[in-house]
Amino acid sequence: MQNKNRIRESASRKIFNIINKIILALVCLAIIVPIWNVLITSVAVDADVMGNDYLLVPHSFTFDNYYRVLHSGYMQAFKNSIFVAVVGTLLSMVISVPMAYALSRQELIARGFFMKVLTFTLVFDVGIMPFYIVVRSLGLINTMASVIVPVAVSTFNVIIIKNYMTSIPPSLVESAKLDGCNDFVILIKIILPLSISILAAVILFYFVSYWNRYFEVIMFINDSRKYTLQVVLRGLMFEADETLGGGNYVYNNTKMAVMVLGMLPVLIIYPFIQKHFVSGLMVGGVKE
């Protein structure tokens, strides 16, 4: 009787496993297909996109679209995006890492208070206007600094680094202290080499957040030569869309080439640091 029961359950388990695989395969397809379409359309010749097909199979392969895009006004936006992301990520790390290290040290004076300063900003978002007024009164409007400095620190990233550093045995710090090392030396020589995986994850987070910024750019920057790729791409996809009635008609292959540039850092960086990334996130992300 019991044996029979077990067999029945395992049969239903088998059916479930098949259905489960089908569902997950559909989820994967829903993610892959639209990205695949963007990639192959960006390397298609004009003739392939004139008929307005949604390409699923590549018919042609050419870099002409990228050539066209990079020799046009988009190049400036691309350069601006790279500038903002590189300089911004550096600034963010230079501020966040020492701060996270200080907060990870249990003996820090008023540690609880400093942590409250950070976490309160997670639950209370003051909104865009007061933020705008502060940025404006600092004279940052229409400068590249306006899309870097005001968004330089992410509380999440600081807490992720801090949590990771807290998990490093304090005895390492204590013994270095006895050897006469100060905190800067300890951070650089001992803590940072042990935190590579979490730092890789946070660098990706910061880089991508700068690369993807849209509304700060249109809010703080009026000069179109300072626009980043995301702003230009929004214009191309939503405002120059023929069905929304505006702009010159741009073939979809050119649009998709701009879009690939807009997704570039993720496509390049993510596969490489994904391993670090998941292990790093595990420690930091679950309980912040």
Add this chain to the structure above:
Amino acid sequence: MKKNKKDGTVMIRQPLKTRIGRQKYLLLMLLPGMIWYLVFKYVPMLGLGLAFTDYGFRAKVSFVGLENFHRLFTSSIFWKAFRNTIVLSIYNIVFYFPIPLIVALLINELKSFKAKKAIQFLIYIPYFFSWVVVGSIFVNLLSPSYGPVNTIIKAFGGEPIYFMASPDHFRSVMVLSYIWRQMGYGAVIFIAALTTVDPQLFEAAMIDGCGHWGRVIHVTIPSIKSTIVTMLLLNLSHVLMIFEQVLVMYNSAVYDVADVLQTYVYREGILSGDIGYSIAVGMFTSVISLILVLSTNKLSSKLLEEPIL
């Protein structure tokens, strides 16, 4: 006894001055970050005071009391934005929130470690795309002339729908694109939590005669409930502040259903320059959002016997 204790603490705690001296490097490391928080997170809070002024139009700023709030409560555009924000938030919680958990549980059912890793890798990718990229991907998918969705509709003899400009469909587009982008992020966090579930609990449940699904319901889900509540709280702290996704994807054809509180603030404040009033609208949103998060936190701390925040 009391005196001893006091002596004890004095012996351990050196005077503040010495402690600051010994921690000067640590405090120095903290300083740039704290200055940043002060300038860009806390000084703006003072700016909320401008909600009680007519700042924006005249050179001279004068105190107007609650006039801005009176104005917003009697504005039909405000109420429309408020309603749209609430509706989108409810859609988000009802339709989006369970999906990462379900996907995580499904992935957890896979036996192959490699397949688990590969799917996690893949579903996380869209989270790194900007709303502009995600919006553009949906423009492609839903295009009335070449989008595959409309191709399917036409194949079944239907009329093509211009989803992005259709007030009847815009909210669904918002929710679906939100799911597409955010699903992997939530799922990966839930999967991480699932790996911490104590296997002994499964064995105990099995001995008690629990079937497979019984174990999922009685062991797995209770074990990760604090992660579930944390994710819910995070979600709640964002829902009312929804902004960039709408700003990227909306257009004048769908203002009626798409205009949310933050896009209203943006138009009134940045584009029209009515700063005092727009701060009042923003403040209303922030306060409601704070109340929502804190009350959920209170409720969950009763349920979980530990507060999350």
